[in-house]
Amino acid sequence: MIEQDQIEAQERSDPLARKRHEFDLPANTVYLDGNSLGCLPIAARERAREVVETQWGRDLIKSWNKHNWIDLPVQIGEKIARLIGAAPGQTICCDSTSVNLFKLLSVALKMQSERCIILSVQDNFPSDLYMLEGLRHQLGSDAVQIKLCAEEEIESAMHEKVAVLMLTQVNFRTGRLLDMQRLTERAHALGILVIWDLAHSAGVLPIELDGCHVDFAVGCGYKYLNGGPGAPAFAYVAKRHHQHLHQPLSGWMGHAAPFEFDAQYAPAKNITQLLVGTPPVISMSVLDAALEVYRDVDIKQLRDKAYGLSELFRTLVEQSPYLRDLQLLSPPQPQQRGAQLAYRHPEAYAICQALIDHGVVADFRAPDLLRLGFSPLPLRYIDISTSVTVLTEIMRNERWREPQYATRSKVT
Amino acid sequence: MIEQDQIEAQERSDPLARKRHEFDLPANTVYLDGNSLGCLPIAARERAREVVETQWGRDLIKSWNKHNWIDLPVQIGEKIARLIGAAPGQTICCDSTSVNLFKLLSVALKMQSERCIILSVQDNFPSDLYMLEGLRHQLGSDAVQIKLCAEEEIESAMHEKVAVLMLTQVNFRTGRLLDMQRLTERAHALGILVIWDLAHSAGVLPIELDGCHVDFAVGCGYKYLNGGPGAPAFAYVAKRHHQHLHQPLSGWMGHAAPFEFDAQYAPAKNITQLLVGTPPVISMSVLDAALEVYRDVDIKQLRDKAYGLSELFRTLVEQSPYLRDLQLLSPPQPQQRGAQLAYRHPEAYAICQALIDHGVVADFRAPDLLRLGFSPLPLRYIDISTSVTVLTEIMRNERWREPQYATRSKVT
Numbered sequence: 001m002i003e004q005d006q007i008e009a010q011e012r013s014d015p016l017a018r019k020r021h022e023f024d025l026p027a028n029t030v031y032l033d034g035n036s037l038g039c040l041p042i043a044a045r046e047r048a049r050e051v052v053e054t055q056w057g058r059d060l061i062k063s064w065n066k067h068n069w070i071d072l073p074v075q076i077g078e079k080i081a082r083l084i085g086a087a088p089g090q091t092i093c094c095d096s097t098s099v100n101l102f103k104l105l106s107v108a109l110k111m112q113s114e115r116c117i118i119l120s121v122q123d124n125f126p127s128d129l130y131m132l133e134g135l136r137h138q139l140g141s142d143a144v145q146i147k148l149c150a151e152e153e154i155e156s157a158m159h160e161k162v163a164v165l166m167l168t169q170v171n172f173r174t175g176r177l178l179d180m181q182r183l184t185e186r187a188h189a190l191g192i193l194v195i196w197d198l199a200h201s202a203g204v205l206p207i208e209l210d211g212c213h214v215d216f217a218v219g220c221g222y223k224y225l226n227g228g229p230g231a232p233a234f235a236y237v238a239k240r241h242h243q244h245l246h247q248p249l250s251g252w253m254g255h256a257a258p259f260e261f262d263a264q265y266a267p268a269k270n271i272t273q274l275l276v277g278t279p280p281v282i283s284m285s286v287l288d289a290a291l292e293v294y295r296d297v298d299i300k301q302l303r304d305k306a307y308g309l310s311e312l313f314r315t316l317v318e319q320s321p322y323l324r325d326l327q328l329l330s331p332p333q334p335q336q337r338g339a340q341l342a343y344r345h346p347e348a349y350a351i352c353q354a355l356i357d358h359g360v361v362a363d364f365r366a367p368d369l370l371r372l373g374f375s376p377l378p379l380r381y382i383d384i385s386t387s388v389t390v391l392t393e394i395m396r397n398e399r400w401r402e403p404q405y406a407t408r409s410k411v412t
Numbered sequence: 413m414i415e416q417d418q419i420e421a422q423e424r425s426d427p428l429a430r431k432r433h434e435f436d437l438p439a440n441t442v443y444l445d446g447n448s449l450g451c452l453p454i455a456a457r458e459r460a461r462e463v464v465e466t467q468w469g470r471d472l473i474k475s476w477n478k479h480n481w482i483d484l485p486v487q488i489g490e491k492i493a494r495l496i497g498a499a500p501g502q503t504i505c506c507d508s509t510s511v512n513l514f515k516l517l518s519v520a521l522k523m524q525s526e527r528c529i530i531l532s533v534q535d536n537f538p539s540d541l542y543m544l545e546g547l548r549h550q551l552g553s554d555a556v557q558i559k560l561c562a563e564e565e566i567e568s569a570m571h572e573k574v575a576v577l578m579l580t581q582v583n584f585r586t587g588r589l590l591d592m593q594r595l596t597e598r599a600h601a602l603g604i605l606v607i608w609d610l611a612h613s614a615g616v617l618p619i620e621l622d623g624c625h626v627d628f629a630v631g632c633g634y635k636y637l638n639g640g641p642g643a644p645a646f647a648y649v650a651k652r653h654h655q656h657l658h659q660p661l662s663g664w665m666g667h668a669a670p671f672e673f674d675a676q677y678a679p680a681k682n683i684t685q686l687l688v689g690t691p692p693v694i695s696m697s698v699l700d701a702a703l704e705v706y707r708d709v710d711i712k713q714l715r716d717k718a719y720g721l722s723e724l725f726r727t728l729v730e731q732s733p734y735l736r737d738l739q740l741l742s743p744p745q746p747q748q749r750g751a752q753l754a755y756r757h758p759e760a761y762a763i764c765q766a767l768i769d770h771g772v773v774a775d776f777r778a779p780d781l782l783r784l785g786f787s788p789l790p791l792r793y794i795d796i797s798t799s800v801t802v803l804t805e806i807m808r809n810e811r812w813r814e815p816q817y818a819t820r821s822k823v824t
Binding site: 024037133262264 | 457505538
């Protein structure tokens with residue numbers, strides 16, 4: 001039985017507790033949705049004013065040089081590289097995760113001239129699977145075959161006709177963490193190239209892209225990286241593949257000499273080739289500033305705290321007689337999951353709405369999942385006990401039955 | 413001979429003069445580069461604070477509903493639609509111009525199953541031509557053939573094997589305006605689909621996409637639309653083509669039911685199908701607010717003022733004995749050009765740098781072009797005479813020879 005004084009002790013000994021003060025957080029809220037949209041770092045707020053009011057407003061076009069707008073994609077890429085175990089020169093910030101997946105899927109498939117199967121899991125992000133379908137629509141089903149398997153069957157589904165394995169490291173529903181090292185190794189043994197989506201792992205778990213010899217990766221700027229709503233995404237291409245890199249969205253920023261304005265496209269022979277058109281500089285600057293929060297953070301401490309927070313939540317739920325109907329869908333061992341928990345309940349939607357209304361922001365995934373993200377920088381251990389207290393009160397008094405919690409809003 | 417008092421009279425009778433006060437403009441600057449990056453509207457500055465500090469900071473994930481983030485792409489699309497002669501339901505804001513071109517080129521080519529030639533002009537934006545090359549790289553040169561012609565030869569280069577004609581309405585170098593109505597008609601007579609890039613015309617010239625029966629169009633948010641650096645772009649698809657629309661970058665936001673999170677992609681049967689991943693909400697919100705400047709503007713008055721400003725500049729240059737070496741590359745008749753002028757001079761780079769240093773922001777295009785954009789909302793007629801006075805002084809005293817103006821910066 002965990003008692004409140006143990007939680008307060010855990011709070012006092014948290015080596016990351018100081019980082020909370022680098023965020024501008026809403027009052028009276030426990031925010032457990034940092035895996036959908038991270039909180040606002042103070043540095044990001046200040047940079048937004050700076051980039052709009054001074055850089056754009058005063059210096060206008062000169063800012064491309066004076067404020068180094070032109071270097072943002074690479075500069076942000078390198079900040080993220082440190083969080084995902086990538087040596088310099090392999091990571092870049094651009095476009096959305098979906099657009100980046102399209103580029104890398106196209107490249108990987110072209111490198112595998114004799115193979116046309118792309119393997120992924122049924123329970124991957126639907127958005128990632130949609131991009132596979134788009135590529136198949138464009139290239140035809142002779143050139144692209146899609147095979148989807150269950151998460152437990154990935155290894156057995158690999159064979160020597162598979163061109164590309166596309167996986168998400170942490171399942172967006174269950175939070176289950178896949179074994180990047182093992183799966184990448186198995187794939188390579190069969191000549192399969194691997195693309196990892198790090199949307200729910202970058203910035204919260206130690207990742208070793210270089211160490212695992214990963215081929216390609218993509219990820220998202222607005223979840224644990226706290227880059228702001230719809231922040232630009234990132235992409236990684238292992239250096240050994242740069243020589244084969246020729247992605248189809250061949251924009252001016254990916255040209256070998258973008259400021260020559262040659263009539264002919266010549267692909268840059270490095271990671272900048274993934275750039276397409278002029279990037280959204282305001283959103284990108286905000287992400288750049290947000291990443292400063294990570295400058296002095298040990299990623300292992302991040303993971304330990306994410307586990308600490310989610311284990312505290314899980315244990316408190318387990319302890320409460322009023323929360324027995326919540327069925328844990330996530331792996332019970334923290335080492336087998338990312339920084340989130342998902343519970344099944346037939347009334348998950350209404351429960352989620354009631355929680356939000358009582359100051360605990362969680363999220364709902366159809367049809368019946370209550371999902372809770374434990375972003376380790378802004379959250380405190382005492383926030384977790386608060387959130388379980390609120391949840392208990394909602395379930396004990398069946399507050400979720402109140403009619404205002406039944407109506408679904410446009411975005412869920 | 414135009415005299416200063418005539419210019420002041422022109423200034424006093426300018427029906428758009430009041431609009432200047434809706435911009436936050438740098439002091440002591442005449443900004444003639446609104447065709448590269450528009451100035452900061454005050455409403456955009458305020459919205460940037462609002463979207464970052466309140467919407468993101470306070471309301472976090474709830475903002476997708478509460479502040480209608482989810483509707484931004486359509487809402488912005490409709491604001492732009494009014495400026496480009498498009499009835500509702502055909503214009504949307506998303507991604508970059510280049511990414512949007514890729515989508516529309518793919519769609520148009522697929523609609524033309526028996527044809528594979530894409531025709532464009534040699535002097536189109538290099539970035540647009542690069543996207544053609546990317547598509548050819550991906551689909552192979554049997555499926556995509558690129559044919560480039562001179563601007564004067566567009567009509568004669570069209571024939572019945574051409575699938576798609578891709579043109580930019582206003583040439584980014586010379587400012588020459590193509591005849592959208594005539595060229596679209598000729599193309600259609602030969603069964604060719606037409607994609608127009610409106611980057612240098614939207615927001616400054618009356619455009620009649622529906623009236624000219626245009627098939628597809630793209631354009632840019634950060635030039636005359638003043639949407640901020642790298643603002644998201646827009647795309648138009650004529651309603652009659654929506655039934656055939658199936659673009660390859662099939663992201664979750666283009667799904668017929670994006671919040672169902674189905675494992676299978678089902679393309680939306682309307683313009684929202686062009687959406688891909690989660691958009692950069694901060695940059696998009698800023699563009700949305702920037703477009704408010706146009707709420708009470710008559711587009712014909714905009715064009716008239718753009719012509720008035722550029723004709724004043726051209727005439728003052730012609731009158732000055734010190735500016736004889738500047739060779740006008742743009743059509744001398746305002747009706748034949750967009751809102752810009754380009755002059756050739758072997759020392760254009762140094763002249764441009766000297767101008768900037770003396771408070772007149774122009775831009776340089778390699779190898780020898782001085783380009784001046786006349787954004788009609790923030791500019792005054794008296795700014796034009798100031799800029800020609802500064803230019804005259806630089807040329808008369810050969811200030812451009814000063815060594816600091818010789819070194820090229822990274823971005824030109």
